[in-house]
Amino acid sequence: xxxxxxxxxxxxxxxxxxxxxxxxxxxxxxxxxxxxxxxxxxxxxxxxxxxxxxxxxxxxxxxxxxxxxxxxxxxxxxxxxxxxxxxxxxxxxxxxxxxxxxxxxxxxxxxxxxxxxxxxxxxxxxxxxxxxxxxxxxxxxxxxxxxxxxxxxxxxxxxxxxxxxxxxxxxxxxxxxxxxxxxxxxxxxxxxxxxxxxxxxxxxxxxxxxxxxxxxxxxxxxxxxxxxxxxxxxxxxxxxxxxxxxxxxxxxxxxxxxxxxxxxxxxxxxxxxxxxxxxxxxxxxxxxxxxxxxxxxxxxxxxxxxxxxxxxxxxxxxxxxxxxxxxxxxxxxx
Amino acid sequence: xxxxxxxxxxxxxxxxxxxxxxxxxxxxxxxxxxxxxxxxxxxxxxxxxxxxxxxxxxxxxxxxxxxxxxxxxxxxxxxxxxxxxxxxxxxxxxxxxxxxxxxxxxxxxxxxxxxxxxxxxxxxxxxxxxxxxxxxxxxxxxxxxxxxxxxxxxxxxxxxxxxxxxxxxxxxxxxxxxxxxxxxxxxxxxxxxxxxxxxxxxxxxxxxxxxxxxxxxxxxxxxxxxxxxxxxxxxxxxxxxxxxxxxxxxxxxxxxxxxxxxxxxxxxxxxxxxxxxxxxxxxxxxxxxxxxxxxxxxxxxxxxxxxxxxxxxxxxxxxxxxxxxxxxxxxxxx
DNA sequence: CTGAAAGCGCTTACAG
DNA sequence: CTGAAAGCGCTTACAG
Numbered sequence: 001x002x003x004x005x006x007x008x009x010x011x012x013x014x015x016x017x018x019x020x021x022x023x024x025x026x027x028x029x030x031x032x033x034x035x036x037x038x039x040x041x042x043x044x045x046x047x048x049x050x051x052x053x054x055x056x057x058x059x060x061x062x063x064x065x066x067x068x069x070x071x072x073x074x075x076x077x078x079x080x081x082x083x084x085x086x087x088x089x090x091x092x093x094x095x096x097x098x099x100x101x102x103x104x105x106x107x108x109x110x111x112x113x114x115x116x117x118x119x120x121x122x123x124x125x126x127x128x129x130x131x132x133x134x135x136x137x138x139x140x141x142x143x144x145x146x147x148x149x150x151x152x153x154x155x156x157x158x159x160x161x162x163x164x165x166x167x168x169x170x171x172x173x174x175x176x177x178x179x180x181x182x183x184x185x186x187x188x189x190x191x192x193x194x195x196x197x198x199x200x201x202x203x204x205x206x207x208x209x210x211x212x213x214x215x216x217x218x219x220x221x222x223x224x225x226x227x228x229x230x231x232x233x234x235x236x237x238x239x240x241x242x243x244x245x246x247x248x249x250x251x252x253x254x255x256x257x258x259x260x261x262x263x264x265x266x267x268x269x270x271x272x273x274x275x276x277x278x279x280x281x282x283x284x285x286x287x288x289x290x291x292x293x294x295x296x297x298x299x300x301x302x303x304x305x306x307x308x309x310x311x312x313x314x315x316x317x318x319x320x321x322x323x324x325x326x327x328x329x330x331x332x333x334x
Numbered sequence: 335x336x337x338x339x340x341x342x343x344x345x346x347x348x349x350x351x352x353x354x355x356x357x358x359x360x361x362x363x364x365x366x367x368x369x370x371x372x373x374x375x376x377x378x379x380x381x382x383x384x385x386x387x388x389x390x391x392x393x394x395x396x397x398x399x400x401x402x403x404x405x406x407x408x409x410x411x412x413x414x415x416x417x418x419x420x421x422x423x424x425x426x427x428x429x430x431x432x433x434x435x436x437x438x439x440x441x442x443x444x445x446x447x448x449x450x451x452x453x454x455x456x457x458x459x460x461x462x463x464x465x466x467x468x469x470x471x472x473x474x475x476x477x478x479x480x481x482x483x484x485x486x487x488x489x490x491x492x493x494x495x496x497x498x499x500x501x502x503x504x505x506x507x508x509x510x511x512x513x514x515x516x517x518x519x520x521x522x523x524x525x526x527x528x529x530x531x532x533x534x535x536x537x538x539x540x541x542x543x544x545x546x547x548x549x550x551x552x553x554x555x556x557x558x559x560x561x562x563x564x565x566x567x568x569x570x571x572x573x574x575x576x577x578x579x580x581x582x583x584x585x586x587x588x589x590x591x592x593x594x595x596x597x598x599x600x601x602x603x604x605x606x607x608x609x610x611x612x613x614x615x616x617x618x619x620x621x622x623x624x625x626x627x628x629x630x631x632x633x634x635x636x637x638x639x640x641x642x643x644x645x646x647x648x649x650x651x652x653x654x655x656x657x658x659x660x661x662x663x664x665x666x667x668x
Numbered sequence: 669c670t671g672a673a674a675g676c677g678c679t680t681a682c683a684g
Numbered sequence: 685c686t687g688a689a690a691g692c693g694c695t696t697a698c699a700g
Contacts, residue, residue, distance in 0.1 A: 005693055016671045021695055030669045047470070052450045053396065054693035057387045058676050064430075064451075072416065082406065085433065094451070096398075096428050099419065116386040117398075117428070136381070256617040280614040283590040339677055350687045355679055364685045388677035392692050 004046045013042035024050055056118065064094040065306060066114035068107060070125040070149070072099040075249050075276055076295050077125065080147060083299030084123060091307060093120075104129025111137075120310045123302050126151050128192030143309040145302045149194040155319035159302045163195045166291045166326035167202025167245065168209075170273040173289070174243045175210055177334050179271055182207070183218040183234050183241035185227060185251050196221075199247050199275060227254035228261075235270075242271060243334060249276035256284075271334030275326070286332035294324050338380045347376035358384055390452065398428040399640060400448035402441060404459040404483070406433040409583050409610055410629050411459065414481060417633030418457060425641060427454075438463025445471075454644045457636050460485050462526030477643040479636045483528040489653035493636045497529045500625045500660035501536025501579065502543075504607040507623070508577045509544055511668050513605055516541070517552040517568050517575035519561060519585050533581050533609060561588035562595075569604075576605060577668060583610035590618075605668030609660070620666035628658050 006024075010017045015035060022031060023039045042048075056062040067084055069077045081097055088095050096114060100107035104127045111133060114122060121143030126134065134154050137144055146158040167184075174182050184203045189196050200219070207214055218241050220230035234241055246252035252274035264270050266286055274281070277292035301322055340358075344351045349369060356365060357373045376382075390396040401418055403411045415431055422429050430448060434441035438461045445467055448456060455477030460468065468488050471478055480492040501518075508516050518537045523530050534553070541548055552575050554564035568575055580586035586608035598604050600620055608615070611626035635656055 003693095007693080017694080018671055018673095018696080019669090022670090025695080032669065035670080049446065049450055051391075051452060051693050053387060053391050053452045054676085055695070056676095057385075057391055057678085057693085058695045060676075062387065078412070082433075085431070089432065092447075094430050094432075094447070096430050097419070098423065098428075099416075112383065113426075113428070116383055118385060118387045253613075253617065260617050260619065260621070278614075279587075280612075280618070283587065283594050284614070285594065285619050287594070337677095340679095341677080351678080352680080352687055352689095353685090356686090359679080366685065369685080385677050388692090389679075390692095391677085391694085392679045394692075 003051070004048045006048075006050065008046055009039065009042045009048050012046060013038040015039065060118075061310075062118050062120055063092060064096060064117075064119045065303075065310075066096045066098065066110070066117075066119040066122040068098045068100055068110050068114070068122060068124045070100050070107075070127055071102050073250065075278060076148070076293055079295035080299035080302070083296040084303045087300050087303040088307070093307065100125075100127055102127060108133060115142075121145075121306045123147055123306055125149060126192075143306055145306045145309075147298070147302050149192065150321065151192070157305050157318070157320045157322065159298050159305070159322045160194065160324070161293045161298070161326055162323040163198035163326075164202035164205065166275050166293075167199045168206045169326060169328050170245050170275065170291055171203055171206035171210075173273060173328060173330070174245075174271065174334060175206075175212075177271070179243040179334065180210075180212055181218070181239065181241045182212075182243045182245065184220070184245040184247060185230060185255065186219075186221045186247040187251060188223060189221045196247060203245060224250055224254050227251060228258045231255065231258050235264075243267075244270060244272055246272060246274040249274065249278050252276070252278060252288075267332070267334045273334060277329055281329070281331065288333045289331045290329050292327045292329050294327065298324050337385070338382050340382075340384065342380055343373065343376045343382050346380060347372040349373065394452075395644075396452050396454055397426060398430060398451075398453045399637075399644075400430045400432065400444070400451075400453040400456040402432045402434050402444050402448070402456060402458045404434050404441075404461055405436050407584065409612060410482070410627055413629035414633035414636070417630040418637045421634050421637040422641070427641065434459075434461055436461060442467060449476075455479075455640045457481055457640055459483060460526075477640055479640045479643075481632070481636050483526065484655065485526070491639050491652070491654045491656065493632050493639070493656045494528065494658070495627045495632070495660055496657040497532035497660075498536035498539065500609050500627075501533045502540045503660060503662050504579050504609065504625055505537055505540035505544075507607060507662060507664070508579070508605065508668060509540075509546075511605070513577040513668065514544075514546055515552070515573065515575045516546075516577045516579065518554070518579040518581065519564060519589065520553070520555045520581040521585060522557060523555045530581060537579060558584055558588050561585060562592045565589065565592050569598075578604060578606055580606060580608040583608065583612050586610070586612060586622075601666070601668045607668060611663055615663070615665065622667045623665045624663050626661045626663055628661065632658050 006017050006020050010020045020039055067081060085095050098110040100110060107127045108130050123145045125147045126149050128151055134151060138156055144156050146156050148160050150158055171182060186196055186200055204214055217237055222230050246255050266272055273289050275291045277290045281288040281290050340351050340354050344354045354373055401415060419429050432444040434444060441461045442464050457479045459481045460483050462485055468485060472490055478490050480490050482494050484492055505516060520530055520534055538548055551571055556564050580589050593600060600606055607623050609625045611624045615622040615624050
């Protein structure tokens with residue numbers, strides 16, 4: 001079953017390959033009607049489907065982009081990916097998604113693979129562990145957009161949440177509702193992970209603005225499997241927090257698991273706000289007040305920035321930072 | 335910023351392109367040590383990265399597969415995709431995911447695009463609306479695996495849940511717990527959507543096995559936005575059901591939303607089992623008894639079948655049906 | 669209005 | 685042990 005090529009079509013239609021190619025690319029400018037017809041029916045008869053690989057090789061454009069996500073387990077990643085796909089598919093771009101699993105080595109491999117496959121550009125949730133590689137790509141003007149995390153000293157457009165504001169809003173909301181003993185649980189505070197750092201800073205700043213002294217015992221920075229340990233510790237303090245800010249969806253999940261096994265009542269025993277609007281927030285009992293990231297807008301923005309770069313062959317971008325507004329969704333958990 | 339090609343490397347190393355190519359493909363059989371070294375350092379000096387597009391064109395293999403999912407909103411789809419990706423990435427295959435959105439036209443477009451891009455094979459959650467196209471591909475021995483849905487009269491390997499059994503297990507569990515008035519809510523029963531049809535049949539069969547007469551009023555087949563309407567109707571029956579089987583995750587979600595707004599207590603007022611083990615099942619209050627699909631094994635199986643076909647250039651498969659066992663996860667919702 | 673020719677960046681028999 | 689040549693399936697100036 002050998003594939004039918006443009007040569008077969010040309011032969012069948014009694015014209016040259018060039019003419020068939022013109023036809024395929026809709027450059028009809030000077031093409032005779034009968035020629036068009038003959039090519040059309042030859043294509044149908046032979047059931048010809050052009051080989052985009054060959055075209056891409058020649059045109060140096062694959063109409064494909066790569067997305068390398070640091071960790072696919074976050075709802076945020078999922079939503080961003082979906083929105084990138086929607087945006088790109090409408091514009092006849094394909095997207096290849098890779099999950100780096102927070103591992104810089106994997107990230108490196110994926111970047112190199114995608115690059116070798118000649119994808120026209122990449123949207124990366126950077127692990128932060130491949131500075132040299134990021135630099136190399138920007139130096140040669142390769143289209144890249146970063147998502148969610150800022151990499152210092154690199155001139156790449158970056159789309160992310162106004163993370164500090166997310167925490168500010170959350171803490172303010174607690175305070176407005178009468179809570180002053182406010183704890184926070186964060187995943188490990190690694191310097192390169194912008195959202196965590198900024199959110200913790202926002203939390204601290206918000207307390208200071210309200211003249212509430214920071215308490216180290218109210219702050220936990222922990223891997224997911226140890227969330228319950230820290231909660232136990234906090235809630236057994238002489239003066240335990242009455243409210244907890246969950247720094248992201250996975251932390252929130254662990255907190256809710258803890259709450260369930262320990263029969264803690266929300267919000268009577270513990271008020272909760274989570275950053276990331278998890279899908280079950282509205283049906284949970286009580287429904288959960290959350291800070292939503294506009295993941296769809298953010299994905300769309302990143303895709304738009306990238307495709308614009310690809311189409312205009314502009315410089316890789318000025319390292320602009322595009323901040324998106326978090327949205328407080330008030331429900332019943334405080 | 336022109337790209338460096340194999341010709342540049344050859345020139346720099348003072349050998350021919352052929353030799354560089356041999357080197358790249360690790361055919362060192364007869365290659366002199368000094369030659370190897372020279373090529374190696376030339377590659378490093380020039381920062382050369384081979385163009386896989388050109389290689390693919392020549393070798394007629396792209397090391398990329400396509401996945402076309404009927405509807406990405408289901409957890410099941412998400413998990414299957416993740417598992418396909420993991421499996422493929424380990425084997426240095428890339429995957430391009432497309433969401434057909436339950437629209438046969440979109441599905442057709444995606445199939446044709448992916449085909450034109452020369453992906454080595456596809457895993458499809460078929461909408462069922464493109465029989466001619468599926469046939470065409472199998473006729474030319476193109477590697478395809480179907481997921482989740484059976485398309486009649488087509489010889490394509492298909493991986494799916496033992497759906498009937500899923501319902502049987504659920505209904506049996508209700509009965510063992512003393513429930514005999516058991517309702518079911520299903521998304522629209524379109525003939526081509528195997529899971530729904532089989533699950534409804536399983537539900538009916540299970541009742542018959544226990545000599546419980548079927549009641550049409552206990553069965554709702556409805557779009558998601560009308561789930562609450564049907565629930566209202568059912569629960570206002572003179573003899574309302576005391577238990578409800580949610581046929582998939584999205585239906586379950588709607589039921590839980592209804593339960594919340596109407597302050598219905600689970601399981602006292604209504605017992606629930608959902609097919610699909612939603613992520614929040616364990617932390618929900620009460621935690622939810624579900625029937626889990628082994629989505630990861632299923633994705634892996636599909637990927638494995640496909641890659642085997644691709645590597646062996648075997649016939650497109652005998653139309654084997656690979657059924658996976660549903661697993662009852664007992665929690666507290668009945 | 670259409671065709672011949674060169675070329676995209678590789679790989680692969682084959683010759684020596 | 686290495687190189688010249690042909691070819692993968694397209695596109696694109698350019699000639700006529």
